[in-house]
Amino acid sequence: MKFLRRFHDIVSDQNLDFDEKIDQLLYFGLEVFKLDLAIISKVVENTYTVLHAITPDDSLVAGTQFDLTGTYCIHTLKANKALAFYHAGNSTIAEHPCYKNFQLESYIGAPIKVGDTIFGTVNFSSAKISSPFKEDTYDYIELFAQWLGNEFARSHAKKKLVLHSKTLKKLENMANIGTWEADLINSKIYWSEQTRRIHQASEDFSPTIEQAIEFYKEGHSRDCINQAVTAATEHGEKWHLELEVVTAKNNHIWVSSFGEAEFKNGQCIRLFGTFQNITESVELRQALTKKKLEAERMLEDRSMLLAKISHELRTPLNGITGMLTTLIDERSEEKRTDKIKIALRSADILLNTINEVLDFSKINHGEFKLEPNNFLLKTIFTDLASLYTPLFKDTDISFNVHNFIDDDCWVICDNTRLSQIVSNLLSNALKFTEQGHVMFSTSVTTHQAGLLLNITVSDTGRGMSDAFLQSLFAPFTQEVDAKNNKGGTGLGLAIVKELIDYMQGTIKVTSKPNKGSQFEVSLPIKIGKAEAIISTNRATIDGSNLKVLVVDDNQINRLVLHASLEKLKISADFAVDGEDAILKCQQKHYDLIFMDCVMPILDGFSATKQLREKNICPFKSTYIVALTANTSAQDKLASVEAGMDMFIAKPFKLPTIEKAVHSTQQRLKAMTV
Incomplete structure (x- = not known):
């Protein structure tokens, strides 16, 4: 299968001229037969002329002539078919001049025919003893010879090569390549067995030209094949296209369609070509393209992350080092206290940035784990409210807290991550609200065998457009609205979404530009057991x-x-x-x-x-x-x-x-x- 696919790719490549195709075929043959020398010759009477050759040292050039009797090819021509041996020194031709002069142990060759006339040979050989040649290698060398013979004769060999070559008939199914012919004089289509199989049609199915075209998927693929047929019949242009086909059983597949036209007296009388199922390779290519795009996006994300992190680390570091430096000679106790507070606040910001980056890295690498513990639920939100209330003190924003959770509600959950979720939402609400209010509400309801925690954070801030909402939980989304960016890594909401997903909860966002936003979080939580509260005053x-x-x-x-x-x-x-x-x-x-x-x-x-x-x-x-x-x-x-x-x-x-x-x-x- 791989052989015939490779062979098809070489001989049907419209970007290669005849000599380039021959070179690629000879290199391909050396690879297939695992030999060292490749020759295409022309034989006239008893003169053997080298037309194309590949040797390890490039010592054999085109035009070199030998006496035919001094070459192994004389046996090939006498046999009038493919001939091979893998250990000449241990055979009946050990006394042959070619062996005595060149010590060639391995050889496989076939006669090249133009019509019924011998044109020459194509052969591969080596001074090393090779493995015995298998039956299919005879088919391969004959296939090379047939294609070369037809090309030398400048006849339209593809129909004969595919339809009448015993070798191609035997290997057609393996390579999943079929052939076809359109007789434009009699308006008939001929499909090979494999072509019908690719179309998933019945064995006796004989399509009309219109039916054959209708197998191509409507739209781009059908338009392309129609244009290709028109260009071929009117201008003699060949085609080699990858198109989508809908089979008789309504399956979608990808095919490689190759075709060309034959003219007589200026009139196109027939079209013919090959047809190969390439679904697997197309899907693989598409998968690789997708992975490439993903890799490029990850690389872009990483570059963006590094740029953002560099900025976000330097800002609090500047606050820490700047304030501590000015403390050295500061005499005012009040100013010393204020500077220490700024330095500590900067340290908190720096720690939050580092934690966000670490969390994002853990999530991306699948290393993130929740750590549930038993705690009093209401205290989490009471502490957060106490922490954020002073931050609203010198602003035009009111902070409204509604904590409807019972004082004795014990739960089992990762309280650190729960606090992180709410803290991120409150920070964003404060960051993007200039005036009005921020509302923070919590409550619980019964849910299956446990509880359902409901958290709402709403604000009267700048809000978000529908387009921005689509990428809200993707990393670095603050970059989308750079003119309004107030800092941060752009990872906060992406991490919030991941944490909520880990907790098997949901988050819903509604927002309107310049009218504010509302985040609603619902988290299923297990009921915990009451414990004695230890004071660590x-x-x-x-x-x-x-x-x-x-x-x-x-x-x-x-x-x-x-x-x-x-x-x-x-x-x-x-x-x-x-x-x-x-x-x-x-x-x-x-x-x-x-x-x-x-x-x-x-x-x-x-x-x-x-x-x-x-x-x-x-x-x-x-x-x-x-x-x-x-x-x-x-x-x-x-x-x-x-x-x-x-x-x-x-x-x-x-x-x-x-x-x-x-x-x-x-x-x-x-x-x-």
Whole structure:
């Protein structure tokens, strides 16, 4: 099948002239027969003249002549058919002059005929012993010879080559290539068996010219074949088209249609050609084209992401470095406080940007996972409302909150991601509203075996057009409306949509330009169990009685944690790597250990395993907290497997440290009861 397809592609390529086709056929033959030399010769009486040749060293040129009796081709011409041998030295022709002079072990050739007259030969040979030639290789070489003979004779050989060649008849089905002929004098169409099979027509089906045309799909394909037939019959132009056909069984397929015209006395008397089912290759090409477009779009998205991230990282970094630099010589306590607040706000913006990029990357790579936990639902929205209320204070926008969730509604959900969804919606509402109001409403209803959480965020801001809404949840959509862009990575709403999909919820958006927007989110949530609420009020936390060890190879990280622990009246010891931590724990008992996970010499996971396995720091008496910048699900799982009690991601905030200290105190208290 592959042979005949390749052969068809070469001989029907209208961009190649005759000599170029011969060169491609000879190279193709060398590949098929796995030999080294290829020759097309012309034989006149006893003179063998080389017309075309391919040799490893290009030593044989066109025009070179030999005595016919000194070539293997004399045996081919005597046999008057394809002839081959793969080990001449071990055969009856070992004494032949060609073997003695050139040591050619392998040979396959066939006579080229023009009509009934021998024109010459086409042959392939090699000095190496080859594998025995299979039956179909004789068909292949004869096919080469037949095509060459017909081309040399300048006769219209395609009908004879396909309809009357024994080789093509045998291989036609394998290659899925059929032939056809249109007799314009008698208005008849002749289809080969394979052509009927491709059209899924019955074996006795004999179409009219009009019926044959109607198989081509109406529209572009039918217009193209009609134009091609007109150009062929009027001007003698050949065609080679890829068109869509609707078969007799109403299946849509793609075909390669090749045709040309025959004229007599200036009148077109017939059309003929080949017909091949290429559906598989067209679909493959379309799939590759689609993948190429997807790859180009991903590359464009990546470039856009890098440009956006570069801008969005530099802006808060400028706020942090700028404010901290001016603090050095600032004497006014009020100004120092304001600058610190700006720096902290910039740090929060920077952290949000980094988190968005990480979330987007995880989602794209299929690494994103939800982490459900049990919590009091109303508190999430109460905290968010408290967080955003001050941001509306100095604006012309009122912030209206309606939290209709019961105070004792416990649920199981990823509260961090839930908070992220609402925070993104509120941030956008604030960002794109100049005046009027932003309304934030929450409620729950019963849903199957659980609850359905309903969240609405609406505003009276600039709104969005219908066209913009179509791509609202695609990454970087802020670029669409660059003149109104107020910053951000353009990933926020794309991540919101992905999070809602992960939670098996829905989001509905309605908006009108200059009239505002409304986002309605519905999320199914499992009912949780009520738990005792632990207060971690900073004023009540006193960790002065705790023995604490901080393990981190980075000095700045140690200084930051030292400053945070001082707020809780804790004076900690420090270790610079896992080995140092084990040594210190062997010398002194610690109630609480903050363990960095990625360190030289011995990392935090390995150090924790040793502390647990060797009973240096038992679970009941030492609380070990993973403190790391690596926040993947695999890292969290690794911390649990290593024997850590809690996981805190860098950069951390003081409440998370307070929680670790409080949990340690609770464990120690439980031991004394």
